[in-house]
Amino acid sequence: MVVRKRLFLGLFLLFTFILMISLGFLAFFLARPEAPLFQYALYFFFVLVGLTALLSIFTLGLITISLLRGAPPAWLSRAVKKIIVFLFPLILQLGKILRITQDRVQSSFIGVNNKLVEAEKEIVTPHKMLILLPHCLQDEDCPHKITLDPYNCQRCGKCPIDSLLALAEKWQVNIQIATGGTLARRAVKKLRPQCVLAVACERDLSSGILDSAPLPVWGILNERPMGPCRNTMVSLGAIEEILKEILDSQGCP
Ligand code: SF4
CATH class of the missing domain: 3.40.50 (Rossmann fold)
Structure with missing residues (x-):
């Protein structure tokens, strides 16, 4: 079970790292004034990648805190779940590129999800x-x-x-x-x-x-x-x- 969770979290971390590297490259090209033709497209990608990187770091941080110390307030948990819905297909694609079977990534995600639900400690009638x-x-x-x-x-x-x-x-x-x-x-x-x-x-x-x-x-x-x-x-x-x-x-x- 521990290995399963690690796989999804590891891919999530790698995904965030790739976003940060891409952001660095985009910033490098944007700092060069001799490419005016692509300037607007670069700005667009910079903002897009930057926002996705911020969401990833925020979500990864909250998942780690939830797993270690219990769930954050309900509204924050809801936000994290919605961001995961948005990022999950991208993480699945990354797994595919690394030749990790979808079943393994999905199974790992289910393990992480169960731990997050458990951390919420919600009592249900x-x-x-x-x-x-x-x-x-x-x-x-x-x-x-x-x-x-x-x-x-x-x-x-x-x-x-x-x-x-x-x-x-x-x-x-x-x-x-x-x-x-x-x-x-x-x-x-x-x-x-x-x-x-x-x-x-x-x-x-x-x-x-x-x-x-x-x-x-x-x-x-x-x-x-x-x-x-x-x-x-x-x-x-x-x-x-x-x-x-x-x-x-x-x-x-
Ligand atoms: S009657 Fe019920 S227990 Fe028996 S085979 Fe059908 S579904 Fe299964």
Whole structure:
């Protein structure tokens, strides 16, 4: 887990460093009066790169402080999340250039995101908590439609949906199963949770976290013993640990 977080933070640091170097080069060319043709374009890039560098330094600083000492005030946390939404695709591109797989960068980002959500120490009432699950957790041969209503599951125990419903009942939290981003967004819009615990693959989870910002989303990666999108699994222990952390002081269960 430590290595995962380091990868995203390392790429973020490298990205900021590259911006600073670019800023230095632009400043050097701007200081030479013999290139009037490109002067305005250079000024434009200088301002653009300068602003992005400032946002990066600000965000990186706040992420580090949050990881070491707890979350900053809520409004600042919200600002950080919005800036990450803007910078994340650029950091992903940097990872690509360095031949680091997207899965690894996304997984590292999810680790950092979880630590930031944890640092917020937000206490949530059970009815404001939503567990969002991917459809691929359902047994592929199961005939029951559980995306509209997860309780259509007949609780046969053939796939993890049965135990996940039991967990949701135990903690009295909302649970939804989504086939993709649109259904997931609809569930969030409908239930208006204060916090989401989402299970998915690296790509869906990182895009879901970014889409929902500044809503706090805990991300748990699914396990794919049969390959992607097919009879996937998830650690019930990991889900319950998070529920305990967020809901424990509510005295549930
Ligand atoms: S536990 Fe529910 S969803 Fe899974 S196979 Fe059985 S009936 Fe279908």
